[in-house]
Each structure stands twice: as structure tokens, then as C-alpha cells.
């Protein structure tokens with residue numbers, strides 16, 4: 037058998053989070069392998085599809101630090117107001133950029149465009165060797181390195197040799213086989229909901245900078261401002277209702293959307309392509325194993341209504357890149373137990389808080405008990421009057437509730 041190709045860091049998965057990590061590590065003196073199963077140009081690429089990603093302010097700063105923001109900014113839409121309400125209730129809460137003293141609370145970008153920006157950057161950087169299409173399996177941990185088998189092609193099965201690295205980063209999504217092969221267990225709880233996602237125009241509205249989160253007992257609806265004057269919707273419904281909604285013709289679906297949202301901003305027209313995603317909360321039990329670390333959706337998969345999944349994954353990236361840089365500076369092992377323990381320790385609180393925040397929102401607004409609606413309505417009204425509570429939500433939304441890594445503060449690694 038030929039010798040394994042040697043790297044410092046091997047990244048399994050070049051989706052939103054894995055590609056971001058490759059860009060982040062490129063400023064360090066490291067040999068990085070990026071292994072991705074599905075090419076960016078493929079219509080079946082699972083990370084880079086038509087979904088819209090709401091980027092927090094912190095994500096914008098991190099993307100700037102890894103050299104990808106300029107390309108993202110060219111195709112992103114600003115969010116300057118977030119309006120949270122409940123159908124059939126009086127209360128609502130508004131967070132505005134002016135009130136928070138910032139130019140924008142966040143930005144919205146199609147995940148396909150974000151992927152193109154990240155992979156454009158990967159292609160321009162030295163030190164990253166790309167294996168695509170390729171998949172990794174059968175990790176074997178040694179004293180100083182971890183070895184993985186590389187298969188060529190999307191489906192695997194065709195051996196293309198071995199890769200050996202000091203650190204294996206598992207960034208290949210919620211269904212990661214490598215995570216399992218490394219013995220890292222995960223818990224998964226279904227929300228009993230499927231998200232129907234697509235984009236829509238609103239008659240007479242263009243250039244909006246307001247995002248809406250609207251809750252009802254049937255499930256939440258998020259509406260985000262998008263490019264070309266359109267809005268992206270994420271409508272969560274029980275699976276059978278979501279399936280029925282997907283099967284509706286355009287007029288019937290527009291009526292459903294209008295009923296769910298109300299007439300607050302006008303009439304929905306011109307429906308784009310719809311797609312469906314079953315929703316669950318997935319959490320890896322550990323963030324690492326010897327010489328391996330899990331990040332992004334491989335570590336935690338969230339309900340998308342609060343728009344936190346990639347933002348949290350990008351903060352995994354910023355922390356991991358920082359502890360690896362620190363290890364290099366101090367002559368420590370970037371894949372050693374101390375480095376991985378430091379990463380896990382630094383990620384614990386942010387991860388726990390964001391999971392609790394997102395899960396709490398769904399539970400709070402999903403409760404149909406008598407009186408709960410009024411309580412929630414009053415809660416939203418009070419919330420709007422309580423700057424402290426509002427600031428807490430705003431800080432989560434802007435991605436500023438987590439630890440401020442160097443990249444998140446706009447500093448180089």
C-alpha cells in the first residue's frame with residue numbers, strides 16, 4: 037500500500053462550516069486537506085442550496101477576518117429591524133439597528149451564494165489541498181496522528197488511499213458517519229415539524245430591511261428580506277400539513293402563507309421554488325475524541341427559525357482556529373488532548389445557550405395551553421418595553437452572546 041498523504045489538519049466536509057474553517061486556517065503555517073463529497077456545482081449539494089442564511093453581526097466580522105466577507109457582501113441583504121409577534125395576539129416586539137446603535141442587525145444571503153464565496157476563497161488560498169468529490173471513513177488513531185481512508189467519488193467505495201493528519205475535523209453535517217466511527221454519540225429529538233422554505237414577492241414592497249418571526253400554535257413562520265426585492269419564508273408545520281402545503285398550487289400556497297402571516301406588510305405574490313426540511317434538535321454528546329473534533333451541524337443541528345445554526349458553527353470555527361493558532365505559537369500539538377480540551381471548554385457555554393434559546397423559543401410559542409397565548413402576548417409587549425430582555429435577544433441575534441474570539445473581534449489569528 038502506498039504511504040498516506042501527510043497533513044496537519046484534515047477537514048471532512050466542505051459545506052458552510054468546513055469551507056469556512058479551511059479559509060480560517062489558511063493564515064496559519066499548516067498543510068490542510070479539505071474533503072467534500074459533493075461538488076459546489078452539483079444540484080444535489082446539500083449545504084449550498086436555495087435556503088437563505090441570516091448572518092449575525094459577529095458572523096460578518098468573522099467572515100471578514102477569513103477573507104470572505106467582500107464576496108458575501110456583494111450578494112447580501114441587510115436586516116435593520118426584527119419584528120417578533122404571535123398570530124391572533126396583540127403583543128409584538130421590535131428590535132432595531134438604531135436602538136442597538138449598529139448599522140445592521142445582520143445580513144441575509146442564499147446559502148448557494150455563501151458557498152460560492154467561501155469556495156472562491158478556498159481556491160485562491162495556498163496550503164489547502166482539496167479532495168472533491170471524496171469521502172473519508174475508518175479512522176485509526178495513533179500516538180501522534182490519525183489516519184483515515186479516502187474514497188473517491190460521492191458515493192464512496194472506490195479507494196483513493198489514506199490521509200494522515202495531526203487533527204481530524206468532522207464538519208460533514210448532522211448525519212456524520214465519521215462522528216459515529218469515532219465513537220462520539222449524539223442525541224436527536226424531532227420537533228414533529230417540517231420546514232417549508234422558499235421565496236416570495238410582496239406587492240408594492242421592495243428593498244425591505246425588516247425580518248419577521250411570527251409564531252402560532254401550528255408552528256413558526258420566519259420571513260427574511262432577500263435579494264431582488266423578494267422575501268424568503270421558513271414555514272414550520274407538522275409533517276402531514278407541510279406535505280400538503282408542498283403539494284398545493286401557487287394560489288393555494290400563497291393563501292396559506294397570507295393566512296399564517298396576516299396582512300401586516302401586504303399581499304404575497306409570485307411564489308418561488310419550495311423545498312422541505314424535517315426539523316430536529318441534534319446534539320453530539322462530546323465535541324471531540326482523540327485527535328478529532330466535531331463542529332457545525334455534526335456537533336449540533338438546530339431548528340432554523342431563529343437562524344442560529346451556521347452562526348453557531350462559524351463560532352466553532354473561530355474558536356477552533358484560535359486554539360490551533362495558540363498551540364502553534366506555544367509549540368504545543370494542534371491535535372493534542374490539551375488543545376481539544378480547550379476547544380471543548382470554550383465552546384460549552386455558547387453552544388448550550390444557543391441551543392436553549394432556540395429550543396426555548398419553539399417550546400414557548402408551540403404551547404397551546406389555555407391562557408398561554410395571552411401570557412405570551414403580554415410577554416412580548418413587556419419584552420418590548422424592557423431594554424434588558426430585548427438586549428439579551430438582540431445579542432443572541434447579532435451573535436454577540438458567545439465568547440468573543442480574536443476573529444469575532446476583528447483581529448487576526
Ligand SMILES: Cc1cc2nc3c(=O)[nH]c(=O)nc-3n(C[C@H](O)[C@H](O)[C@H](O)COP(=O)(O)OP(=O)(O)OC[C@H]3O[C@@H](n4cnc5c(N)ncnc54)[C@H](O)[C@@H]3O)c2cc1C
Nearest residue numbers: 049051052053073083090208209332333340343345346347
Ligand atoms: C431551512 C433552513 C434554514 C436555515 N437558516 C439558517 C439561518 O438563517 N442562519 C443560520 O445561521 N443557519 C441557518 N440554517 C442552518 C445552516 O444551514 C446549518 O447550520 C449549516 O448548513 C451547517 O453547515 P455544516 O457545514 O456544518 O453542515 P452541512 O451544511 O450539512 O454540510 C455538510 C457538508 O459535508 C458534506 N459531507 C457529508 N458527508 C460527507 C462525507 N462523508 N465526506 C465528505 N463530505 C461529506 C456534505 O456534502 C456537505 O457539503 C438553516 C437550515 C435550514 C435547514
